[in-house]
Amino acid sequence: DVKVTQSSRYLVKRTGEKVFLECVQDMDHENMFWYRQDPGLGLRLIYFSYDVKMKEKGDIPEGYSVSREKKERFSLILESASTNQTSMYLCASSLYDRGNQPQHFGDGTRLSIL
Amino acid sequence: AQSVSQHNHHVILSEAASLELGCNYSYGGTVNLFWYVQYPGQHLQLLLKYFSGDPLVKGIKGFEAEFIKSKFSFNLRKPSVQWSDTAEYFCAVAHGNNRLAFGKGNQVVVIP
Numbered sequence: 531d532v533k534v535t536q537s538s539r540y541l542v543k544r545t546g547e548k549v550f551l552e553c554v555q556d557m558d559h560e561n562m563f564w565y566r567q568d569p570g571l572g573l574r575l576i577y578f579s580y581d582v583k584m585k586e587k588g589d590i591p592e593g594y595s596v597s598r599e600k601k602e603r604f605s606l607i608l609e610s611a612s613t614n615q616t617s618m619y620l621c622a623s624s625l626y627d628r629g630n631q632p633q634h635f636g637d638g639t640r641l642s643i644l
Numbered sequence: 645a646q647s648v649s650q651h652n653h654h655v656i657l658s659e660a661a662s663l664e665l666g667c668n669y670s671y672g673g674t675v676n677l678f679w680y681v682q683y684p685g686q687h688l689q690l691l692l693k694y695f696s697g698d699p700l701v702k703g704i705k706g707f708e709a710e711f712i713k714s715k716f717s718f719n720l721r722k723p724s725v726q727w728s729d730t731a732e733y734f735c736a737v738a739h740g741n742n743r744l745a746f747g748k749g750n751q752v753v754v755i756p
Contacts, residue, residue: 575744
């Protein structure tokens with residue numbers, strides 16, 4: 531069974547801090563994704579990656595960056611955290627197959643910026 | 645703009661009632677369609693998917709969905725809900741390079 535592991539379930543940080551969210555998948559998936567989930571807004575794609583060192587902007591990349599140095603690991607970075615980045619962050623992975631493969635999700639990191 | 649629309653964000657119903665959640669999308673061309681479910685405190689998991697073939701697809705836990713191409717719709721149904729179906733349900737459309745676009749979700753509460 532696919533396992534997507536996010537490093538923290540809950541995280542509290544201060545405004546202006548640099549924040550790292552880590553995600554690891556164990557199924558050799560090519561694609562990895564970062565979303566944020568807010569009530570009433572559904573899931574919005576921040577960034578995704580279809581290969582090591584490759585990344586593409588999603589719908590809301592402002593204020594975020596990502597890193598993918600190894601196939602199994604995809605990191606989301608908040609360069610200078612702000613209160614409007616308080617949210618639930620979800621990581622997902624999938625096989626690369628022209629959209630024919632479902633995404634598998636981690637448990638999420640609930641991030642609070644004070 | 646291209647989008648995925650889910651209406652009636654909050655749905656409250658009694659056990660044994662029937663459930664139907666609407667999903668409409670505005671993407672052209674070939675699309676792959678998904679419904680995901682998020683039970684309280686759990687991660688999103690796949691409920692069912694449609695890629696091609698029979699437009700009526702069956703998923704886990706007695707759910708089914710019907711793809712109607714002419715209406716750009718992929719509605720989710722369950723004939724008789726249980727308390728354990730209390731969850732948030734998301735419709736998603738795969739478009740280009742493995743990206744998914746999600747609807748805003750339906751929060752479903754089943755009263756025992």
